[in-house]
Amino acid sequence: MRLLPHRPVILATVVLGVGMATVALAQEDVFDFIPEGGRTLLQNARADGLSAVLEAAIASESGDADAWGGRLEAAKADVPAIEALDSWQTDTLAHYLAANAPLAADAELPRDGRDMALALCQSCHIITVVVTQDRTQEAWLRTMNSPSHVEIATTPAEREALADYLVINAGIPIDQIPPELRAGGASY
Numbered sequence: 001m002r003l004l005p006h007r008p009v010i011l012a013t014v015v016l017g018v019g020m021a022t023v024a025l026a027q028e029d030v031f032d033f034i035p036e037g038g039r040t041l042l043q044n045a046r047a048d049g050l051s052a053v054l055e056a057a058i059a060s061e062s063g064d065a066d067a068w069g070g071r072l073e074a075a076k077a078d079v080p081a082i083e084a085l086d087s088w089q090t091d092t093l094a095h096y097l098a099a100n101a102p103l104a105a106d107a108e109l110p111r112d113g114r115d116m117a118l119a120l121c122q123s124c125h126i127i128t129v130v131v132t133q134d135r136t137q138e139a140w141l142r143t144m145n146s147p148s149h150v151e152i153a154t155t156p157a158e159r160e161a162l163a164d165y166l167v168i169n170a171g172i173p174i175d176q177i178p179p180e181l182r183a184g185g186a187s188y
């Protein structure tokens, strides 16, 4: 679980003023407190530039999260975009690569745990039910295989990837949840 926010919360409405575009943007931004998943972390790191060694590993190697964690730690010496990741982000990216690599350099990146949580976990209850829980992978998989959840369209591998993302990134303290997402959101 995360003990600290990994970046300051920026209030888009305050910065940008009021207007229709701002309203739409502010609505999207309500989920900014949910930490980035591996797809976004990888995309951003690539935009900043990865080393040839790391790109080659991503394009050709598989491995578990420990193996990828080791490769990422090694890359920190000469890749600023990887050096800039905090320990939760490094762990999140390591699990994403464990679930998805090898990944061709030009392939569309598969959805990550955050993508899945936002797409799949809000239709019956608010996302708060999910992101405030501090749980083991086994407990997450038990929830996802429960009668209320078993029909959600995911492959077993995606459930595992979502569970791994949530082990690292959920357990967000309630005072970091935007007020509009704190109460009264469950409709089941």
Ligand code: HEC
Residues within 6 Å of the ligand: 116, 117, 120, 121, 122, 123, 124, 125, 129, 130, 133, 143, 144, 146, 148, 149, 152, 188
């Ligand atoms: C089809 C409706 C539906 C969707 C979609 C859904 N849930 Fe739920 N969820 C429920 C219901 C109903 C409950 C309360 C009953 C229960 O606990 O099974 C619940 C409760 C929960 C709880 C608290 C109780 C528990 O089992 O620990 C968690 C955590 C949870 N859901 C996680 C998720 C996640 C993660 C997703 C997305 C992968 C998700 N939910 C998507 C219906 C849904």
